[in-house]
Amino acid sequence: MADGTATTQEKGEDEEGLTEEVIANCNVKVARRISTRYNIPIDGLQGLPEIRERFRKHIHLKQGAEQESREVLHVVSDLKDKDDSSRRRLQGLLQEMHKILETCDAKILEQLECEPDTTDHKIKMAHHLEKLQSTDCPILVAGETSSGKSSLINVLLGEDFLPSRHLSCSSVICKVQYGEKKKAIVHFKDKRTPPATIPLPAGMADLAKHLFKKSDREKESECKEVDIYLPLDYLKSGIFIVDSPGIGESDVMTAAVMEYLQQAFAFIYVIKSDNAGGVQEDRLKKLLKDARKSRKQDKFINPASAIFVCNRWDLVESHGPAEADKVKMDIIRKLRACWSGLQDHQVFFMNTERAARDLEAGYVADDLARLIKGIEDLIPRTFQVKIQLSWSWVWYMVWRALHLIKSFLLKSTVTGSDLHKRYERAKDEIKRLQQSTNKILSDRKDELEKTTRELVDLMGTFLLEKTTESDMQSWAESEVPEVVKGAEWDVLQYQVESCVTARLEELIDDWEMKMKHFQTKIDGMMKTTIAGMNDVEVQLSEVEEELHSPGGHRRSIVLQPQKPRSPQKGVRDLVDLSTEHLDLSDKILLGITSPLMATFGVIGAVAASPVLAVMGIQALKKKYTDQQERRKYKADKCKYVAERAMEKLEDFRANAESIRKYVQERLKPVQDYLQAFEDNLPKKVKAQLELMERIAQDQRTARELASDYQPLLEKVSGMKTKLALFELEELNLLDPCRVECEATQSLTDTPQGASTSLKKGKATKSDGTRIDATIKSYKNKIDDTTVGDFSTVRKLNHDNILRFVGICFSDEIPQLVLQAADGSLRKHLQKVTVMMVNFGRNILPAMRGVCAGLQYLHSKQLVSFGLSQDTIMVVEGEQDSDRFKLAHVSEPRALHLSPEDYSGPAGPYVYLPPEVLREGVTYDSRSDMYALGLMMWEVWYDQKVFYDAVEDINLRSFIATGAQPETSGHHKHPTVEEEAGETWRTIIQECLVTPDKRNLTPSQAIEKLEDINWR
Structure with a gap:
């Protein structure tokens, strides 16, 4: 092309002669010939390595490789929509819940x-609605000086929209946002000075001149901030970029970044890689510590929303692969x-200058492509984290409202005496709790105090080691402050x-590392603290459940530490450890309305190790203020610094209270959890006791209570379902149980028209491990009738129910991933042809296992919808009976x-009771018993029920036959x-009677099955 940029015409042509061997061996003269022949721009590239990389990019593009968009933020724009x-x-949903709350009576409110x-x-509620209305999407770019x-x-x-310099940096916050015309508006701190508009x-x-300031950066700039407006389509959606001053250059500038940092959807921190290993730890630690101190109610830094870009990496690589690997490991x-x-x-x-040159020439550098992919993966999770704060609050509100409504409704279904007994029992259990x-x-x-003493001793021993003293006294010229002419000695x-x-601090961190x-x-x-807390949470939740469950049951409270289901790796896994067996309502019992904020409270306290000056180490008491000391330092x-360092070390290790304060600060996450x-x-x-008293004093009749609360119960239950569906569809990236999966073969002969199927498959967990699994696939989009499947199965733990493994997504439709199985009960029984062996070894244990599973489900007001031999896995x-699982x-x-x-085939529906098919009534525990009867009939007579009747007829005709x-x-x-055979027949008959007479329980x-004998 005339402008020197690469063309993509004839994209699939073979660049004859331009091979990897030619590229690797070309010199400058040959490179220029290649550039001219293939129209590959090389102006501005520095040296043969960059030229060769440009040639490889050209071949890559010509061979049809997918080219990333030049406008990286198009990716973010699509995600923002x-x-x-x-x-x-x-x-x-929040507005709908707001209207529901307005219909609640005074007692609930x-x-x-x-x-x-x-x-x-x-x-x-008003606060969260206001938050959700905001379309702002700030992306904060911060980093070290230059x-x-x-x-x-x-x-x-x-x-190149922003001016950049090598010897100076931006000294004010600069916001890049959408505008119809390119312009900058400079806002001044002095409100009397009108903003300046710059075309x-x-x-x-x-x-x-406004962005850069070379004088003492500790002094405040006259500018408050600069708004840059650019006519870029992808900025229309509310995305704006915040270019912050160099972090750590001054407290004034660092403070100015805090507000943006806490509301940013993404935080990109740029590191000067060639600056002695890059990371200026003290500045990044201070940034995080300041953010924690200034954290507001629902504004926090999500550690996972940060991207760290190590810039000028080419300068590090110029020292060789070994040195680059060493620096990379040190940075991480x-x-x-x-x-x-x-x-x-x-x-x-990466190297941003090289990436910019490649973009100008029409290529995307590999390191930039990786960054784009990283942003593409990061932003959706960050968006969901922000939304989840509001979702968590309204979900908790719904959960508590349901508890209150059900508790009032219970009074309409039990006698006053029964209610009093329940309340007295609950009070006793709460007291024991x-x-x-x-x-x-x-x-x-006690354990915390013991641990504190142990760590104080360990740290004291480390501070006395000779290597510690040696490291404190070893200083290079580049590590100590320069004497600047005119600078005050203070x-x-x-x-x-x-x-x-x-x-x-660095020595202590290295020792801990x-x-x-x-x-x-x-x-x-x-682990032990959260496990104990969880046990209390679960027990209190069960007490509350007993107070609003129609059946009610006495449970003696005996607290034992919860055992995690899988080994945990570190502090960042603790939330999964503490909540993997609970739904959100259980997680929030400690009074934290957002588990994510609780997580950050822990992570933040551990993230930045305590600054020693804050832990009781006073500044050196001896003041060196005279000129003699200045000359001594300069000589x-x-x-000089080594002597001061030893004074600091001796002062710290001689002060036991300072060491103790340091240890206590690092143990603060444990203390915070205990205190909360x-x-x-x-x-x-107290709130639960007040609720019981409020209900006991309520004078309304049973009919009045039902009239007041039954419609409200239906509305709030419907809201819970809608919120669960929202979580599944809109917050799925945050689900710790999300896995990748692939189905391999069907476990059952799925009837035509069935809405779900069970398949063997493989699941890949977040840590990369692959396991065998059963995949429950949904044919249609999840709706309000099926969304409950995904929340209920997580909380179950029974030998006769397939264990929950995770959730995967196929074509955006969620699929349940369950414990691996070998096949269905029907296929399993078909393998055994000797009937006299089959009954005692398989059929009887299977029915006992099915009944045990149903008994567990029904105790939790759950069912096994569509129960049949095809939905029992082996x-x-x-x-024995544990082999058989629902x-x-x-x-x-x-x-x-x-x-x-x-009008479709009857096959998928023949195991459902007639009343559910004909009248549309709820499939409940009695429906499970009907399906159990059909299953026992099939294994008893060794044939498929209704097989002849449903072979050639549709569902309407099947219902009409009343078979x-x-x-x-x-x-x-x-x-x-x-x-025993008569007993078996009796069970079948009791299961198949009309629903009003179907009273048999699992x-x-x-x-009855325990009494059956076989020879």
């Missing part, structure tokens, strides 16, 4: 105000020391003090059939005694 849609949807987490709910922040922003924008690009030089080590939870995929190594909790808290506090002394303190004393202790204590800076638990549990208990490696678990629900369903299986025929099991069926 999806986020806006999710926000509008959740906003609608008063009780909500009594509970610590739902007080001021009207104000909080690290190339502005250059990176230009790469992200695709053009772009003509006024670029004038803009630079330092980042992990001050940014807890950091993952390798959050760190990128409090006593057990006090013991747990006392044990944990300033230089402060710089020396800062250097010495930073060195001691190697020995992991703090990490091991914190991880262990957090031998390294020796100790503070909030009494509030929860796990060969387990024993695959379908759901809440009771009605079957919604369309006209097309009625019922005949139970008087001779069975196929010669080893079963006659009396536990009663188990008792």
Whole structure:
């Protein structure tokens, strides 16, 4: 092309002669010939390595490789559109819940105000609605001085819109946002000075005068901030980029970044890689510590939303692969020391200037492509985290409202005497719970004190080691402050003090990185602490459930630590450890309305190790203020700093209280959890006692209570379903149970028209491990009738139910991933042809296992919708009746059939009771018993029920026939005694009667099956 940029015409042509061998061996002269022949621009490239890389890019493009968009933020723009849609949807749900709350009676509203987490709910509702209306999407780019922040922003924008300099940096916050015309508006701190409008690009030089400041950066700039407006389509959606001053250059500038940092959807931190290993840990630690201190109610830094760009990486690579690997490992080590939870995929190594040159020539550098992919993976999760804060709040509100409504409704279904007995029993259980909790808290506090003493001793030993003294006294010229002409001695002394303190912090961090004393202790204590807290949470939740469940049952409270289901790796995994068996409502019992904010409270406290000056180490008491000291420092800076460093070390290790404060600060996550638990549990208990008293004093009749609360129950239950569906569809990236899966073969002969199928497959967990699994696939989009499947199965733990593994997505439709199985019960029984062996070894244990699974489900008001031999899975490696497991678990629900369903095949529906098919009534526990009867009929007579009737007819015709299986025929099991056979027939008959007479329960069926003998 005439402008020297690459063309993509004839994209598939073979660049004859331009091979890897030619590229690797070309010299400058040959390179110019190649450039001319193939129209590959090389102007501006520095040396043969960059030229060769450009040639490889050209071949890559010519061979048809997919080229990333030049405008990187197009990716973010598309994701932002999806986020806006999710926000509008959740906003609608909050508005709907707001209207529902307006219809609640005074007693419900008063009780909500009594509970610590739902007080001021009207104000909080308005706050969350306002948050969801915001379309702002700030992306904060911060970093170290002269690290190339502005250059990176230009790469992200695709053009050089921001001026960048090598010797100075932006000294004010600069916002890049959408505008119809290119311009900059400079806002001044002095409100009397009107904003200055600068046209772009003509006024670029004038803009630079406001952006860059070479004088003392500690002084405040006259500018407050600069708004740059660019007519870029992808900025229309509300995306704007914030180019911040160099972090750590001044407290004034760092403070200005805080507000943007806490609301940013993405945080990109740029590191000057060639600056002695890059990461200026003290600055990044200070940034995170300041952010924690200034954190507002729902504004926080999500550690996973950060991207670290190690710029000028080519200068590091110029020293060879070995040195580059060493620097890379050192950078990641330092980042992990001050940014807890950091993952390798959050760190990128690149050269922004080279990336900009490639973009100008029409190519995307490999390192830029990796960064684009990283942003594409990061932003959706960050969007969902922001939305989840509002979702979590309204979900908790719905959960508490349901508890209150059900508790009032219970009074309409039981006698006053029964209600009094329940309440007295609940009070006794709460009292025992409090006593057990006090013991747990006392044990944990004792353990914390013991751990503190152990760590103080370990740290004291380290501080006395000769290597520690040696490291504190070893200083190079480049590591100590320069003597600047005209600078006051107090300033230089402060710089020396800062250097010495930073060195001691670094030595302690390196010691901890190697020995992991703090990490091991914190991880262990957090696991035991959270496990104990979880047990209390679950027990309190069960007490509440008993107070509103129609059946009610007495449960003695005995607290034992919860055992995690899988080994945990560190502090960042603790939330999964503590909540993997709970739904969100259970997670929030401690009074934290957002689990994510609780997570950050832990991570933040560990992320930045305590600054020693804050932990009780005073500044050096001896003041060196005379000129003699100045001359002494100038004569031998390294020796002078070494002496001051030893004074600092001796001062610290001689002060036992300072060491103790340091250790306590690092153990603060454990202390915070214990304190939150100790503070909030009494509030929860008090609210529950007040609720019982409020209901006991209520004078309304049973009919009045039902009239007041039944419609409200239906509305709030419907809202819970809608919110669950929203979580599944809009917040799925945050699900810790999300896995990747692939189906391999069907486990059952799925009837034509069935809405679900069960298949063998493989699941890949987040840690990369692959396991065998059963995949429950949904044919249609998940709706309000099936969304409950995904929440109920997570909380179940029974030998006769397929264990929950995770959730995967296929064509955006979620699929349940369950414990691996070998096949269905039907196929399993077909393998055994000797009937006399089959009954005792398989059939009888199978029916006992099915009944045990149903008994467990029904105790939790759940069912096995569509129960049949095809939905009972067999796990060969387990024993006796435990081999047989229910695959379908759901809440009771009605079957919604369309006209097309009625004219379609009857096969998928023959195991459903007639009343569910004909009348559309709810499939409940009695429906399960009907399906159990059909299953027992099939295995008894060794044939498929209704097989002839449904072979050639549709569902409407099948319903019209009113077919019922005949139970008087001779069975196929010669080893079963006659009396036992009669018992089997009786169970079948009791299961197949009309619903008003279908009173047999799973536990009663188990008792009957226990009496069956076989020879």
